[in-house]
Amino acid sequence: MSSPAAAPLDLLYSETEEELRTAVRSLLAARSAPAAVLARIEAGGPHDPELWRVLAAEIGTAGLLVPEKLGGQGAGHREAAVVLEELGRAAAPVPYLTSAVLATEILLGCESAESADLLRELAAGRSVCVPALPLTLAPGAPLPAPVRDSGGGSLGGSVGSVADAVCPDVLLVLADTGLYAVPADAAGVSRTPLVALDLTRPLAAVHLDGAAGTLLADPATARAAIAGALLSGAGLLASEQLGIAEWCLTETVAYLRTRHQFNRPLGSFQALKHRLARLWLDVASARAAARAAADALATGAADAPLTVAVAQAYCSGVAVRAAEECVQLHGGIGMTWEHPAHLYLKRAKADSLALGTAGHHRGLVADFAELPAP
Amino acid sequence: MTAAALTADHLRSRVRELLSAHPPATTARAEFLRARFDAGLAWVHYPEGLGGLGAPRSLQAVVDAELEAAGAPDNDPRRIGIGLGMAAPTILAYGTEEQKRRFLRPLWLGEEVWCQLFSEPGAGSDLAALGTRAVREGENESEGEGGGDWVVDGQKVWTSSAHTARWAILIARTDPALPKHQGITYFLCDMTAPGVEVRPLRQITGEAEFNEVFLTGVRIPDAHRLGEVGQGWAVARTTLMNERVSIGGMRIPREGGMIAPVAAAWRERPELRTHDLHGRLLELWVEAEVARLTGERLRQQLAQGQPGPEGSGMKLTFARLNQEISGLEVELLGEEGLLYEDWTLRRPEIVDFTGRDAGYRYLRAKGNSIEGGTSEILLNIVAERVLGLPAEPRDDKDLAWKDLAR
Numbered sequence: 001m002s003s004p005a006a007a008p009l010d011l012l013y014s015e016t017e018e019e020l021r022t023a024v025r026s027l028l029a030a031r032s033a034p035a036a037v038l039a040r041i042e043a044g045g046p047h048d049p050e051l052w053r054v055l056a057a058e059i060g061t062a063g064l065l066v067p068e069k070l071g072g073q074g075a076g077h078r079e080a081a082v083v084l085e086e087l088g089r090a091a092a093p094v095p096y097l098t099s100a101v102l103a104t105e106i107l108l109g110c111e112s113a114e115s116a117d118l119l120r121e122l123a124a125g126r127s128v129c130v131p132a133l134p135l136t137l138a139p140g141a142p143l144p145a146p147v148r149d150s151g152g153g154s155l156g157g158s159v160g161s162v163a164d165a166v167c168p169d170v171l172l173v174l175a176d177t178g179l180y181a182v183p184a185d186a187a188g189v190s191r192t193p194l195v196a197l198d199l200t201r202p203l204a205a206v207h208l209d210g211a212a213g214t215l216l217a218d219p220a221t222a223r224a225a226i227a228g229a230l231l232s233g234a235g236l237l238a239s240e241q242l243g244i245a246e247w248c249l250t251e252t253v254a255y256l257r258t259r260h261q262f263n264r265p266l267g268s269f270q271a272l273k274h275r276l277a278r279l280w281l282d283v284a285s286a287r288a289a290a291r292a293a294a295d296a297l298a299t300g301a302a303d304a305p306l307t308v309a310v311a312q313a314y315c316s317g318v319a320v321r322a323a324e325e326c327v328q329l330h331g332g333i334g335m336t337w338e339h340p341a342h343l344y345l346k347r348a349k350a351d352s353l354a355l356g357t358a359g360h361h362r363g364l365v366a367d368f369a370e371l372p373a374p
Numbered sequence: 375m376t377a378a379a380l381t382a383d384h385l386r387s388r389v390r391e392l393l394s395a396h397p398p399a400t401t402a403r404a405e406f407l408r409a410r411f412d413a414g415l416a417w418v419h420y421p422e423g424l425g426g427l428g429a430p431r432s433l434q435a436v437v438d439a440e441l442e443a444a445g446a447p448d449n450d451p452r453r454i455g456i457g458l459g460m461a462a463p464t465i466l467a468y469g470t471e472e473q474k475r476r477f478l479r480p481l482w483l484g485e486e487v488w489c490q491l492f493s494e495p496g497a498g499s500d501l502a503a504l505g506t507r508a509v510r511e512g513e514n515e516s517e518g519e520g521g522g523d524w525v526v527d528g529q530k531v532w533t534s535s536a537h538t539a540r541w542a543i544l545i546a547r548t549d550p551a552l553p554k555h556q557g558i559t560y561f562l563c564d565m566t567a568p569g570v571e572v573r574p575l576r577q578i579t580g581e582a583e584f585n586e587v588f589l590t591g592v593r594i595p596d597a598h599r600l601g602e603v604g605q606g607w608a609v610a611r612t613t614l615m616n617e618r619v620s621i622g623g624m625r626i627p628r629e630g631g632m633i634a635p636v637a638a639a640w641r642e643r644p645e646l647r648t649h650d651l652h653g654r655l656l657e658l659w660v661e662a663e664v665a666r667l668t669g670e671r672l673r674q675q676l677a678q679g680q681p682g683p684e685g686s687g688m689k690l691t692f693a694r695l696n697q698e699i700s701g702l703e704v705e706l707l708g709e710e711g712l713l714y715e716d717w718t719l720r721r722p723e724i725v726d727f728t729g730r731d732a733g734y735r736y737l738r739a740k741g742n743s744i745e746g747g748t749s750e751i752l753l754n755i756v757a758e759r760v761l762g763l764p765a766e767p768r769d770d771k772d773l774a775w776k777d778l779a780r
Binding site: 009010011012253256257264265267268269270272273274276277278280281284285286287288289291292310313314362363365366369370371372373374 | 637674691753758
C-alpha cells in the first residue's frame with residue numbers, strides 16, 4: 001500500500017460551527033429565499049450587495065480564512081465549509097467562493113504588504129475581489145497562459161468564464177511578470193457579461209488593454225499561491241455541493257409526503273421511496289467526504305490533496321443527481337420557471353465543471369493513490 | 375458500588391486485579407475466561423453476577439483495550455457471534471433469573487454456541503409470516519390447563535452454526551387464528567433434542583455456511599419459553615435490533631476491505647490494465663474511501679452520544695460496493711478470472727473474505743444484499759424511519775395468519 005496514510009479526521013460539526021450555520025441560515029432565509037433570488041435574476045442581476053454586506057461584514061464570514069492579525073476571524077476551512085453548505089442550500093448568489101475563498105487564499109499565498117492590505121479590505125467585507133481565472137480551472141491542471149505585461153505593469157489579454165466578475169472591486173490577474181491586483185474600474189479594463197448556465201453565479205469575460213495594477217507576487221509565488229487556492233476551493237466546493245444536494249433531498253421528500261396521486265401519497269410508492277432512500281445515502285456519504293476535505297485543509301494534512309480529490313470526485317455527482325431527482329420527482333412543476341428546482345440543477349451542473357470535473361479529480365486520485373492508467 | 379460511581383479508572387484497576395490473580399501467560403484459556411466473567415469484566419454493562427458490573431456500556435472498550443494490551447485470550451466473538459450479539463441481549467431483557475443464570479455464562483465463555491431459528495422457506499423478509507407451529511401438550515384436552523411441554527413442528531432455513539450450536543433461539547406460531555404479528559412465542563431450543571435435524575445447505579460458492587433445520591415433534595419444556603406466550607414478536611424485535619447494532623461497526627483503514635486486493639493486482643500486474651477498467655476502478659476506489667469516511671463519521675457521532683441514522687445505510691453501501699468491486703476484480707484478472715478455487719463441499723465456521731480468490735469474493739458478496747435484511751427492505755426502513763415517508767398500504771396486519779395467502 002503506497003498511497004498516503006489516512007490522518008485522523010474530525011468529521012463532526014463543532015458547537016461554534018453550528019452557531020455559525022444558524023446565523024447564516026437565518027440570514028439567508030430572511031433575505032435570500034429562492035423566490036427572492038428568482039426576482040433579482042428577473043430584475044437583471046442576482047447579486048444583492050446588502051445581503052453580501054451583512055454576510056461578509058456583520059456575520060464576519062468573509063474573513064474566516066484570514067488570520068486575526070490581518071483583520072480576519074482567524075477561523076479556518078471547517079468554518080468556511082459550513083458557510084458554503086448554507087450558501088449551497090440557498091443557491092445564494094453571493095461571491096463567497098470566488099472572493100472569500102479563492103481570492104483570499106491566493107492573497108494569503110502572496111505574503112506581500114500589498115496583498116496584506118487587500119486581505120484587510122476583504123476580511124472586513126469592504127471589498128470584493130475575484131481571480132481573473134476561468135471557473136473551470138482545476139487543481140493539478142496547467143494554468144492558462146498568463147496575460148502579457150507589455151512593460152511597467154501595463155497588462156493586455158483576455159480571460160473567459162470568470163465567475164462573479166460582474167461585481168468585484170478588484171481583479172487578481174496572473175501576468176507573465178507576476179500577479180497583479182487590478183481595480184475593476186481601472187482604465188483599460190472591460191468586462192463582458194456572459195449568458196451563464198448557472199443563473200446564480202454570473203460569468204463574464206475580462207479584457208485588459210493596457211490596464212495598470214499593483215504587483216502582489218513574482219510569477220513563481222503567484223503560481224504556487226494559485227495552486228494552493230485551487231486545492232482549497234475544490235475542497236470547499238464539496239460543501240457547497242453538499243448543501244445543494246441537501247436542499248434538493250429535503251424539498252423532494254417534503255413534496256412526496258404531501259402530494260397525492262392514485263389516492264395515495266406519492267411517497268408511499270416503493271419505487272419512489274427507494275430512489276429517495278438511495279439519495280439520502282448518497283447525501284450522508286457526501287457529508288462525510290466534504291467534512292473530510294474541510295478538516296484535511298484546516299489541519300494542513302499531508303494527504304489533503306487526495307482527500308480533496310476524493311470529495312470532488314464524489315460530491316459533484318451527488319449534487320447533480322440530487323438536483324436531477326428533484327426535478328424529476330416534482331413532475332411537471334419541477335420543469336417550471338416558478339419552482340426553484342431549476343436554480344439548483346443549474347448551480348449543481350455548473351459546479352460539476354467548476355474547479356475540475358469528477359473525472360479530472362479521479363485522475364488526481366489515480367496519481368495520489370498510485371493506480372496508474374494503462 | 376453504584377453504576378454511576380464506576381469510572382474508567384475503577385475498571386482499569388479491576389482489570390489489573392484480574393491479571394495479577396490470573397496471569398494470561400500461565401493461566402489456561404478457559405480458566406482465564408471464567409475468571410474474567412466472574413470478575414464482571416465480560417460485558418461490563420450486564421448486571422453483577424451475570425458477567426457484568428452494571429457499568430455504562432461505553433466502558434467495555436476500556437476493558438477490552440487493557441486486556442488486549444496484556445495479551446489476554448479473547449472469547450472468540452466471531453465464532454460465537456450469534457450468541458453474543460443476539461441471544462444474550464434478548465435473554466437479558468426477557469429471561470427469568472433462572473434462564474439468565476443458566477445460559478449467559480456458558481454462552482459468553484463460548485462453551486455453548488448458539489444459532490438462530492427465525493427464517494423459514496416461506497417467510498424470508500416477511501419474517502412475521504412464519505409457520506413453524508408450537509403446540510402446548512394438553513392444550514386440546516378437556517381441562518385446557520396446559521402446563522406441559524411445547525411440541526414444535528416446522529422448518530427453518532439459512533441457519534448459520536446450526537451444526538455446531540448447542541442452543542437456538544426459536545420463534546414459532548402458537549396461535550394461527552391471530553394476525554401474523556400476534557400468536558408468536560419465543561423459545562430457547564435444545565439443538566440436541568430428538569426431532570432436531572440439521573442439513574447443510576450448499577450455496578453458490580460451493581460451501582455450506584448455512585443449514586436447513588427440520589423440527590419434527592421437538593419437545594421444549596415451558597421453562598425454556600422466553601417471554602410471555604403470544605408475545606414472541608416483541609421479543610424477536612429485541613433480537614433483531616441487536617443484530618442491526620452489530621453490523622457495520624468495524625473500523626477499516628484507507629484502502630482496507632474488498633478494494634485492497636483489486637488495487638494490489640492493479641499495481642502489481644500492469645499487463646492487466648485497460649482504460650475501461652481504470653475508470654471503473656477509480657470510481658470504486660473513491661466510493662470505498664467515501665464509505666470508509668462515512669463509517670468513521672458514524673463512529674464519531676456514536677462516541678459523542680449522538681447516534682445518526684447513517685447506521686441504517688452503511689450495510690446498503692457495503693453490500694453494493696462489495697458486489698461491484700469483486701465483480702470488477704474477476705474481470706480484471708482476465709483468464710485467471712475464469713477459474714475458481716475449489717468446488718468441493720466445505721463447512722467454514724466463519725465467513726472470511728480475506729485470503730480467498732476473487733471468484734469466491736464475487737459469489738459470496740451476492741449474499742451481502744440479502745443476509746441480515748435485504749437491501750430492498752433496508753431501503754424501505756430508511757425511507758420510512760429516516761425520511762418519514764408513508765408506508766405502502768398493506769392488508770396483512772388485521773387478517774388471521776391462517777387466512778393469509780401463501
